[in-house]
Structure formats: C-alpha cells, structure tokens
Amino acid sequence: MNVLEVEDVALAFSGVKAVDGVSFTVGAGELFAIIGPNGAGKTSIFNVLSGVYRPQQGSVRFQGQEILGMRPHRIAALGVARTFQNIELFAHLTVVDNLMLGRHNHMRYGALSAFAWLGRAKREELANRQAVEDVIDFLELEQWRRLPVGLLPYGVQKRVELGRALAMEPRVLLLDEPVAGMNVEETEDMARFVLDVRDELGIAMVMVEHDMGLVMELADRVMVLDFGKPIRTGTPAEVQRDPDVVRAYLGEQHKTVGGAA
Structure with missing residues (x-):
C-alpha cells in the first residue's frame, strides 16, 4: 500500500522549471531516497510535499487524499513531518x-x-x-x-x-540531508537511527542526501533527478548501473560507492 503518491508534478519560477514531470510513490515502511546534483530540484520537491510551494501541475496524494493546495500546518496535522538541512531548533x-x-x-x-x-x-x-x-x-x-x-x-x-519530527507521530517523514556536516561517527549514529525509524516504527521516509554511500546502503529505492527531471528510479543497485545516472551525477564516485562499473 502506498502512503504517498506523487504524479507528474511540475513547478516553475518565472518560467524556469525547478521540477519537471516528477512522479513517484512511497510504500508503507519504505525508505525512498531522492538524489541529484545541486539545483536538481530536490528541496523544491520537499517544499511541494510539505505545502510550502504549490506546483503549476500535478497531484500529491497522502493516504489517498489530495494535499496540494493545503497549508503546511494542515499537511503536518495529517501526518507529514519534516527535518531541515540547516538545523531549525530553539537554541x-x-x-x-x-x-x-x-x-x-x-x-x-x-x-x-x-x-x-x-x-x-x-x-x-x-x-x-x-x-x-x-x-x-x-x-x-x-x-x-x-x-x-x-x-x-x-x-x-x-x-x-x-x-522533534518523530514527536509528531508522522506517517511520512521527510529527511532533508540528515547527515550533512557530520563526521564519520555522527553519520554512523544517524544511519542507525534512520534504520530504526523504518524497521521498528514502520514510518515511511523520503530522504534527500548527498552522501552516496549512505543512500546506497540505506534506501529501498532511489530516484535520480537532473535539472528537475527524473532520469531513473529503482533499487540502489539498478541506479548505480544506469549509464545516464553515472554521466549525470555519480561519475567517478560511482566506482567507490557501488564497487562496480
């Protein structure tokens, strides 16, 4: 059963497309990762999912209910929680x-x-x-x-x-670069907790992350974006073998992450 269904979403600012025809689903208890170069549209998708942006085209259904057009606090109340790349806590x-x-x-x-x-x-x-x-x-x-x-x-x-996001008791958790700026030990700790959220709490997650080693190790499925357009969605192994993905994003790093050309 899918808890989140995104269909043909397109978002543009002054005619410049930030998201172009993005579709994906997230199943119950699934960890779905979105990767791509800087400016590929990853954060824009998160802003669409959480109600900050309203796209010009497409549909976003959460547990079968259309949520496009809802204000962020209403989406949060339904069960969509989010973390931020830059820490947004009260110090x-x-x-x-x-x-x-x-x-x-x-x-x-x-x-x-x-x-x-x-x-x-x-x-x-x-x-x-x-x-x-x-x-x-x-x-x-x-x-x-x-x-x-x-x-x-x-x-x-x-x-x-x-x-704080878990305290909301979400059905879907949006993780925006959860290990950005962390050292190796901190990254390993966070990876363990992310797996615990999926395996023990059963919460579906959508994760944006630049650490390819972490993504390929943790994600059930991965969607790769390039200039706002999805170029491949599949398992980590399938994504790493795709030549379009290698050219657009993984490049030489692909050899160290996947271990296979």
Whole structure:
C-alpha cells in the first residue's frame, strides 16, 4: 500500500522549471531516497510535499487524499513531518522543550485550562510529555534532555531535530540531508537511527542526501533527478548501473560507492 503518491508534478519560477514531470510513490515502511546534483530540484520537491510551494501541475496524494493546495500546518496535522538541512531548533530551549514543540498538533486544550492546570489540560500534558520521553529513549538523548540544545554537539542537535519530527507521530517523514556536516561517527549514529525509524516504527521516509554511500546502503529505492527531471528510479543497485545516472551525477564516485562499473 502506498502512503504517498506523487504524479507528474511540475513547478516553475518565472518560467524556469525547478521540477519537471516528477512522479513517484512511497510504500508503507519504505525508505525512498531522492538524489541529484545541486539545483536538481530536490528541496523544491520537499517544499511541494510539505505545502510550502504549490506546483503549476500535478497531484500529491497522502493516504489517498489530495494535499496540494493545503497549508503546511494542515499537511503536518495529517501526518507529514519534516527535518531541515540547516538545523531549525530553539537554541535556548532544552531538548525536552524542543521535542514538546513537535507535540503541538496533539494538544487540544486552551489557554485557560492550561493556566489552571486541571482536567483535560493536565491529562494531555502528561500524555504528551510521556510521548516525548519515549522519543528521548528511542534516540538515546537521555544525558542531554535538560540542556539547552545550543550547547550540544552538532550531531546531537541533528538527532534532536529528528526527534522533534518523530514527536509528531508522522506517517511520512521527510529527511532533508540528515547527515550533512557530520563526521564519520555522527553519520554512523544517524544511519542507525534512520534504520530504526523504518524497521521498528514502520514510518515511511523520503530522504534527500548527498552522501552516496549512505543512500546506497540505506534506501529501498532511489530516484535520480537532473535539472528537475527524473532520469531513473529503482533499487540502489539498478541506479548505480544506469549509464545516464553515472554521466549525470555519480561519475567517478560511482566506482567507490557501488564497487562496480
């Protein structure tokens, strides 16, 4: 069963096509990767999926429901969460407080009941805090939970960003370069957690990433973009063997990633 269906999406800015006829599906529990050179349209696709951009053409269905034209907060409420290439956390808030922001869509009580700390507000707050503690345990963030995130190592901050998205309890998770700027140890840690999200939580993911070793190791399927157009979609092995992909993107790096020409 597909949780996400993208069909013939085209997006242009002042006549310049950023996305040109992109179609793909993401199945339940699948890790789908999008790769391509800088400027290939990867981030534009994420902005379409999350409601930031509205394309001039195409369809995006989430669990069978058309979401094009919906505002970003409505799409998020349906179950589409996103991380960002550049960390978008509140540096002066603690790990716990940043993760609680991911529970916003699950909070139904008003300001008056929150101030009184009675009834529904108290029950929901306790339930949301328990959900955050579960995320902290899952991502092994216990030792940093009460620290301001601005004081944490870069790799841990990226993990907190992943945790805030998971706190939303998404059905689809959009990962925008989750290991960008990380060292080898941090990259290995993040790769392990991404696999855990797929295998233990069963959350479908769409990942944009420049680390080809990571993509080819983790992804179930890969779509390659070049100047906004998809040139190949398939398994990592199929993509690496495609001569058009090698010419457009992988090049010499293909030999070190795939190990086969």
